[in-house]
Amino acid sequence: MIKLENVSKKYGNNVVLDNLNINFNSGEFISIMGPSGSGKSTILNIIGAMDKPDSGKVIINNEEINRFNEEELTLFRKKHVGFIFQFFNLFNNLTVFENVQIPLLISGLKEQDSIEEILTSLNICDKL
Ligand SMILES: Nc1ncnc2c1ncn2[C@@H]1O[C@H](COP(=O)(O)OP(=O)(O)OP(=O)(O)O)[C@@H](O)[C@H]1O
Ligand SMILES: [Mg+2]
Numbered sequence: 001m002i003k004l005e006n007v008s009k010k011y012g013n014n015v016v017l018d019n020l021n022i023n024f025n026s027g028e029f030i031s032i033m034g035p036s037g038s039g040k041s042t043i044l045n046i047i048g049a050m051d052k053p054d055s056g057k058v059i060i061n062n063e064e065i066n067r068f069n070e071e072e073l074t075l076f077r078k079k080h081v082g083f084i085f086q087f088f089n090l091f092n093n094l095t096v097f098e099n100v101q102i103p104l105l106i107s108g109l110k111e112q113d114s115i116e117e118i119l120t121s122l123n124i125c126d127k128l
Contacts, residue, residue: 001026002047007056009042016042017053048081049073078107096127 002024009017016039024030024047032040045051046058049065058066065076090099100115119125 001061003057003059004043004046005057005059007046007053007058009039009046009051009053017046019056044083048083049077096124 002022004020004022007017007020008015020043032043034040042051046053047060049068052066056066057064060076060080063076065073068076091102094102096119097115100118104115104118116125116128119128
């Protein structure tokens with residue numbers, strides 16, 4: 001489902017990923033472990049279409065996303081990627097309802113009701 005082929009990435013002279021090859025299959029739960037600075041976030045950013053490798057292929061659902069332009073990457077992220085960040089990255093000045101609403105509006109959803117349904121399904125409706 002997700003395949004990295006000979007992926008390399010460096011920042012200046014700092015080689016972070018050196019010809020990395022990994023396969024992630026559908027339905028697998030994977031932990032990436034390693035010391036601070038070893039490149040875990042770099043891998044996640046590349047798989048999540050937030051960053052591009054210097055060389056190598058990133059194949060997700062048979063699409064070579066390393067060839068995508070910015071617009072294609074944006075659409076890909078919107079449709080296929082979910083990130084849970086170390087920090088919550090919520091908008092402090094917006095309500096809980098609005099924080100949930102924003103990505104749904106971007107995805108073209110108009111039904112206000114479904115926001116409560118989503119919060120209920122996640123058992124966090126009390127946060128409203
Ligand atoms: N935008 C950047 N510019 C320059 N160097 C960077 C950048 N992002 C990461 N690095 C460097 O790349 C290396 C890998 O960083 P990365 O954030 O992927 O590590 P990590 O394994 O996620 O670390 P941590 O466990 O601390 O989160 C580090 O040496 C880091 O300093
Ligand atoms: Mg990290």
